[in-house]
Amino acid sequence: MGELKCANDLLDDREALAAAWERDGYWFFRDVLDKEVIGRIRQTYTDYLLEMGVARMEGPSPRYNGADVSGLHLHTALTRLNDAKVHKILHEAPTINAFFAKLFGCDPFWIPFTMHRTNPPVSDRSTSRFDLIHEDGVYNDGLPFLICWVPVDDIDEDTGGVALLEGVHKGPCLHRREGTNILPIDEQDVPSGQWRRTDYKPGDVLMMGLHTPHSGLSNISADRFRMSLDTRIMPSTGKVPLVGTLTEVTKTGLKVEDANGVHELAFDSTSFVRGHQGDRMPLHEIPDRYKPGKEVIIAFEDRRVVNMRPQN
Numbered sequence: 001m002g003e004l005k006c007a008n009d010l011l012d013d014r015e016a017l018a019a020a021w022e023r024d025g026y027w028f029f030r031d032v033l034d035k036e037v038i039g040r041i042r043q044t045y046t047d048y049l050l051e052m053g054v055a056r057m058e059g060p061s062p063r064y065n066g067a068d069v070s071g072l073h074l075h076t077a078l079t080r081l082n083d084a085k086v087h088k089i090l091h092e093a094p095t096i097n098a099f100f101a102k103l104f105g106c107d108p109f110w111i112p113f114t115m116h117r118t119n120p121p122v123s124d125r126s127t128s129r130f131d132l133i134h135e136d137g138v139y140n141d142g143l144p145f146l147i148c149w150v151p152v153d154d155i156d157e158d159t160g161g162v163a164l165l166e167g168v169h170k171g172p173c174l175h176r177r178e179g180t181n182i183l184p185i186d187e188q189d190v191p192s193g194q195w196r197r198t199d200y201k202p203g204d205v206l207m208m209g210l211h212t213p214h215s216g217l218s219n220i221s222a223d224r225f226r227m228s229l230d231t232r233i234m235p236s237t238g239k240v241p242l243v244g245t246l247t248e249v250t251k252t253g254l255k256v257e258d259a260n261g262v263h264e265l266a267f268d269s270t271s272f273v274r275g276h277q278g279d280r281m282p283l284h285e286i287p288d289r290y291k292p293g294k295e296v297i298i299a300f301e302d303r304r305v306v307n308m309r310p311q312n
């Protein structure tokens with residue numbers, strides 16, 4: 001795989017930044033985020049792994065101790081870290097916000113849609129290293145965010161991390177569909193010479209667009225955890241979504257409360273409400289799965305829901 005282009009030299013040149021984004025579909029910045037803040041996040045991951053009984057310490061990083069990890073959900077949602085709102089360590093850090101304010105030329109708007117990952121080594125090394133090739137856009141129509149992928153510890157080639165396809169973001173969409181289901185992108189359908197990655201370190205950040213295909217890479221290290229998070233961000237001057245709590249839901253519409261008050265929105269036949277698998281939920285099923293009290297993110301247009309998904 002080729003090496004990601006580093007965009008640090010473009011940070012003071014808005015035109016060059018825009019041109020790189022248009023050409024490549026991503027920005028990679030090396031050693032720009034406050035490492036003390038990233039260290040605090042790493043500590044929450046480490047505490048979690050030690051508490052789960054799957055790690056031992058060796059130097060500053062946890063190492064996999066060989067324990068059975070089936071059923072622990074280490075690979076995906078890590079619900080406990082979401083419930084503890086660990087993303088706030090990043091989203092509320094003044095130094096982190098200062099970096100993104102410089103990048104955007106305005107305050108950042110964070111979207112509370114964060115995945116924490118502490119993947120242990122895989123046991124089966126005979127399969128493809130791509131976890132799931134996808135673009136985020138097909139699941140999040142109308143939410144104009146940038147993906148913000150942050151290594152929380154050193155992540156080398158064996159440990160995996162994320163890889164993306166450079167310059168393959170202008171379409172056509174490589175996902176196939178079966179009815180309302182969106183299928184992952186097939187490894188055979190992508191230009192394999194465009195894969196890019198790097199050896200990631202705390203302080204780095206990789207940002208990519210909604211239509212940039214990417215995949216996690218399996219961890220084939222001896223005993224390291226691949227620790228990273230991905231979250232969502234956009235310039236606050238953009239068309240930001242509603243981020244709030246549902247107070248009422250029917251199959252025709254909803255009320256959602258945020259810091260500015262209560263907003264009433266309607267569903268229509270084009271509203272994309274995300275189901276459990278990232279698929280589109282039929283309107284009549286919404287009140288069962290999205291109840292008052294649920295924290296949501298909603299893209300809207302003229303009082304109509306364009307896209308709704310849970311916060312996490």
Ligand SMILES: [Fe+2]
Nearest residue numbers: 134135136214
């Ligand atoms: Fe993704």
